[in-house]
Amino acid sequence: MDFSTLNTAEQAHMSRVIEKKQMQDFMRMYSRLVDRCFNACCNDFTSKALSSKEEQCVLNCTDKFLKHSERVGARFAEQNADMMSSQS
Amino acid sequence: MDFSTLNTAEQAHMSRVIEKKQMQDFMRMYSRLVDRCFNACCNDFTSKALSSKEEQCVLNCTDKFLKHSERVGARFAEQNADMMSSQS
Amino acid sequence: MDFSTLNTAEQAHMSRVIEKKQMQDFMRMYSRLVDRCFNACCNDFTSKALSSKEEQCVLNCTDKFLKHSERVGARFAEQNADMMSSQS
Amino acid sequence: MSFLGIGGNQGAPSGGVNTDKIEMATEQLDMITDVYNRLVESCHTKCISQRYTEGDLNKGESVCIDRCVAKFFEVNKKVGQKLQSLGPGATGGAGGSAFGSI
Amino acid sequence: MSFLGIGGNQGAPSGGVNTDKIEMATEQLDMITDVYNRLVESCHTKCISQRYTEGDLNKGESVCIDRCVAKFFEVNKKVGQKLQSLGPGATGGAGGSAFGSI
Amino acid sequence: MSFLGIGGNQGAPSGGVNTDKIEMATEQLDMITDVYNRLVESCHTKCISQRYTEGDLNKGESVCIDRCVAKFFEVNKKVGQKLQSLGPGATGGAGGSAFGSI
Incomplete structure (x- = not known):
């Protein structure tokens, strides 16, 4: 994104907005991650305890999701930058 | 949740926020409930009228969902309380 | 919806709120549309280029979704109007 | 004002913006x-084929x-009637009880 | 204040409303x-039959x-621990990196 | 400012915060x-196996x-071009027409 049309005061304000949003986004990511890994890994409700197999699945799921998001984010930023430069 | 770090004025303000949120949550719950029971019970579109079988399904679906939510809410509150007390 | 209980100043305010919301709704619709047509039409990732078959699918998907939304909107407005008149 | 059968009318004061009403x-x-x-x-899920061989x-x-x-409107009505017949207490668990300990 | 194991306590000034805290x-x-x-x-997906032959x-x-x-709470705890063990840097890509170029 | 090919540039006044622009x-x-x-x-749905036998x-x-x-960006572009070719009127039904009677 390009905030160059904003003046200094506006950019300072946006930085605070973005900071808050990043906290919110992190919390939402956390919540969706729990949701996703729970849904993918837990299908046996004969016990309320997490089996070691389920636990390993949850840890791998968390790990893999973060790496996935990171890679998507990197490609997303590249594509976005390409689009910006082809417009101007 | 624990709002003990809020002063009296802040707690009064939060009560109003919570009240509003509960109304909003109720409306959203209503809307998701219609959605869910419609999707689960209505699969025949040779007629626009609700068949008696579909109607019974919708009523059971509503009933069961409320009982389900209530039970999840009770367990959720217990687990939350456990977590709080183990932290302090 | 019926905003007849609002006074002139309130109606003017609501018009601005609605205008903003329509822009937001359009952007969200756009984003959901991309999502939907991507998910329905793209299942081959041996190449990063869109095949002509995938492209045609995306165009039809966009076209059909807009016509679908329009028809749902028209029926929705009718049903809403019926309900209003049966209440008053 | 009324939404899908829920809600009611309130008198409006003339002039000025009542922020509660706007909200x-x-x-x-x-x-x-x-x-x-x-x-x-x-x-869309119920009626539209996902093959997209045509745009119409x-x-x-x-x-x-x-x-x-x-x-869908019929189902909306039935669910609304059911909720009303159960009263406000019965729906406390769905949407509210997570905040029971506040 | 604490949410699902995340967050901490802060002293509250007496009187007046701290809008940051309310937020x-x-x-x-x-x-x-x-x-x-x-x-x-x-x-609901894991436990409730979608046939709805009964309301109880x-x-x-x-x-x-x-x-x-x-x-679910167990999984929540494991995911939280995993995230903490990775540190703030590791989660930058998930939720933040889209804004990398600002 | 521009979002995925939609939007345009506006001059910024120096000093002070323009709340419309912030919004x-x-x-x-x-x-x-x-x-x-x-x-x-x-x-994730298209590319990641749901078995999670490894973390990498x-x-x-x-x-x-x-x-x-x-x-995905290709599809985004095609959908955007299609919407623009249809003009604002064609998309009124999707997102706006529910409010037709206001």
């Missing part, structure tokens, strides 16, 4: 948009959409 | 509502719900 | 976050993600 109307607008979006989604709605899809919307 | 508490409330709604959704929860469904909620 | 920028931020989250979701992305998954993101 309520805005929430109503959000709700109705949410319902409309869910309806679009549900009827065919006859079967069009008729299905009309019935889908009508049936 | 934080409101966000917490939104988060906990979101988690509760996801939990309702997940355990049967014994099997009730027991399944209890275990489902307990297991 | 617009905030909405843009929300939109781009929404798109990013959908992209993460879609490419394997070679096939990594390549799939790169192509998935590229293709």
Whole structure:
């Protein structure tokens, strides 16, 4: 994104907005991650305890999701930058 | 949740926020409930009228969902309380 | 919806709120549309280029979704109007 | 004001903007948009073929959409009646009880 | 204040409304509502039969719900620990990196 | 400012905060976050095995993600062009017509 049309005061304000949003986004990511890994890994409700197999699945799921998001984010930023430069 | 770090004025303000949120949550719950029971019970579109079988399904679906939510809410509150007390 | 209980100043305010919301709704619709047509039409990732078959699918998907939304909107407005008149 | 059979009328003072009323109307607008979006989604799943070999709605899809919307409103009415028959207490668990300990 | 094991306590000034704190508490409330709604959704999918031949929860469904909620909290704890062990840098890509070029 | 090919530039007054512009920028931020989250979701479904026998992305998954993101942007462009060719009137039904009677 390009905030160059904003003046200094506006950019300072946006930085605070973005900071808050990043906290919110992190919390939402956390919540969706729990949701996703729970849904993918837990299908046996004969016990309320997490089996070691389920636990390993949850840890791998968390790990893999973060790496996935990171890679998507990197490609997303590249594509976005390409689009910006082809417009101007 | 624990709002003990809020002063009296802040707690009064939060009560109003919570009240509003509960109304909003109720409306959203209503809307998701219609959605869910419609999707689960209505699969025949040779007629626009609700068949008696579909109607019974919708009523059971509503009933069961409320009982389900209530039970999840009770367990959720217990687990939350456990977590709080183990932290302090 | 019926905003007849609002006074002139309130109606003017609501018009601005609605205008903003329509822009937001359009952007969200756009984003959901991309999502939907991507998910329905793209299942081959041996190449990063869109095949002509995938492209045609995306165009039809966009076209059909807009016509679908329009028809749902028209029926929705009718049903809403019926309900209003049966209440008053 | 009334939303899908819920809500009621209130007198409006003349002049000035009552922010509570604006907020309520805005929430109503959000709700109705949410319902409309869910309806679009549900009827799309029920009625529209995912193959997209054409851009137009065919006859079967069009008729299905009309019935889908009508049936959705019927379901909306039944669920609303059921909720009202149970009273406010019965729905405390769904949407509120997570905050029981506040 | 603490949410699902995340967050900490801050002293409160007496009198007056600290809007930052209200905002934080409101966000917490939104988060906990979101988690509760996801939990309702997940355990509904895991435990409730979609045939709806009855309106009551049967014994099997009730027991399944209890275990489902307990297991969900276990998963929540494991994911939280994993995220903390990775540190703030590792999660930059998930939620933040889209804004990398600002 | 520009979002995925939509939007344009406006001159900025020097000093002071233009709340309309802040609001617009905030909405843009929300939109781009929404798109990013959908992209993460879609490419996860398309590319990542749900068995989770390992925590690393394997070679096939990594390549799939790169192509998935590229293709998603292609689809985004095609849909945007289609919407523009149809003009504002054609999209009134999708997102706006529920409010037709206001």
